[in-house]
Amino acid sequence: MSDGNKERAATQLVTLGRDARASFDFVNPPLVRGSTVLHRDVAELRERTRQRIEGADAEAGAAPPYGIYGTPTHQAFYRALTALEGGHRSWAFPSGLAAVTASILAYVQQGDHVLVPDSVYWPTRRFAGQTLPRFGVEASFYDPRLGERGRAAVEAMFRPNTRLLFLESPGSLTFEMQDVPLLAEVARARGAISVIDNTWATPLYFRPLAHGVDVSLHAATKYIGGHSDLIMGTVTCNERAWPPMRETVHFYGLTTSPDDCWLALRGLRSMGARLAQHRATAEAMIAWLKRQPEVERILYPADADDPGHALWRRDMSGASGLFGVVLKPGIAEKNYHDFIDGMALFGHGFSWGGFESLLIPSSPERTVTPSPYGGRLFRISAGLEDPADLIADLESGFARLRAAG
Ligand SMILES: Cc1ncc(COP(=O)(O)O)c(C=O)c1O
Incomplete structure (x- = not known):
């Protein structure tokens, strides 16, 4: 198996997430469906549960105590995506929109403010504008090209309670490019988490985490799946963004089918x-x-x-x-x-x-x-x-x- 670190992205698409020895010597990882994980004894059951609670996860080699934490098929896909995005951990959701909403919910609480580009995918706008206020979170929309007016203009839109900056570049339907490094840098300086919808560029053409963004998300429904037969969303987090995301996916019970992860991993090969x-x-x-x-x-x-x-x-x-x-x-x-x-x-x-x-x-x-x-x-x-x-x-x-x- 390759860890992909030294390879170019096109090669990584082919090599990542594969381990022939663990796949009965077949090229592709097996499709493992499963809920119950059997533990040899009470000690192993307790140890795996403890590891999970303390944040050790299967992507780092820990055995999951239960199927909701991911099967080996999920892990093969997560490892590939994490390496492609240059991140810390990845997770998959039942749709791109579910990845969007989880990526906001993971970081906000009552009283917070979030910033969303005016050019955002319309259901993201609807969630920010209509659903978040029910939980006491206010959203405001900003000019996606604001970065062109310089750092001071970007800083001016942050409030003391701005907790999250959402980006999407280029924007939906109108395709405005955003100055991602500048926006992410200001967000970090203001103590906010930055989340980007990176679906258009795919992890092959843009690696937002290398530009200072905390969470890169994809509607894998699009180019990762590539065959109009899959609905799935993904997130890849850096180290600081992962613990709240991990808590959110585990506490809300968010996961996706291993069949879908298998299709997504297959999609990466030809992407x-x-x-x-x-x-x-x-x-x-x-x-x-x-x-x-x-x-x-x-x-x-x-x-x-x-x-x-x-x-x-x-x-x-x-x-x-x-x-x-x-x-x-x-x-x-x-x-x-x-x-x-x-x-x-x-x-x-x-x-x-x-x-x-x-x-x-x-x-x-x-x-x-x-x-x-x-x-x-x-x-x-x-x-x-x-x-x-x-x-x-x-x-x-x-x-x-x-x-x-
Ligand atoms: C930019 C963007 N993000 C997210 C989504 C949501 O993906 P899904 O359809 O898998 O919920 C879409 C869907 O069209 C999209 O265009």
């Missing part, structure tokens, strides 16, 4: 190759889209014209295949619907990061940074089809728009 193709296909479509007179702008930080491009170049080592398209104002609703409905290859559905291309209309909800775009917005998740076929599908869509006038 590097898939992402390279997702990006190449996205860029081929973007180059074509930019030449269409109806297109006002593309929202994709890896694109040189994007306002977040400099931050993306500075912090990330690659890009995935999800991007936004802004159309020029003045397209009638019916024509817009015909444009989308007539697509042959693009599916119209939520989620992204799977092998199949998706295109959905988007309407971002913003409260502090109103959308500067007058025209309609849609989002494309570039799949693994031949880019020429996808472009032909887009071409027929724009032909419909033009025919409708």
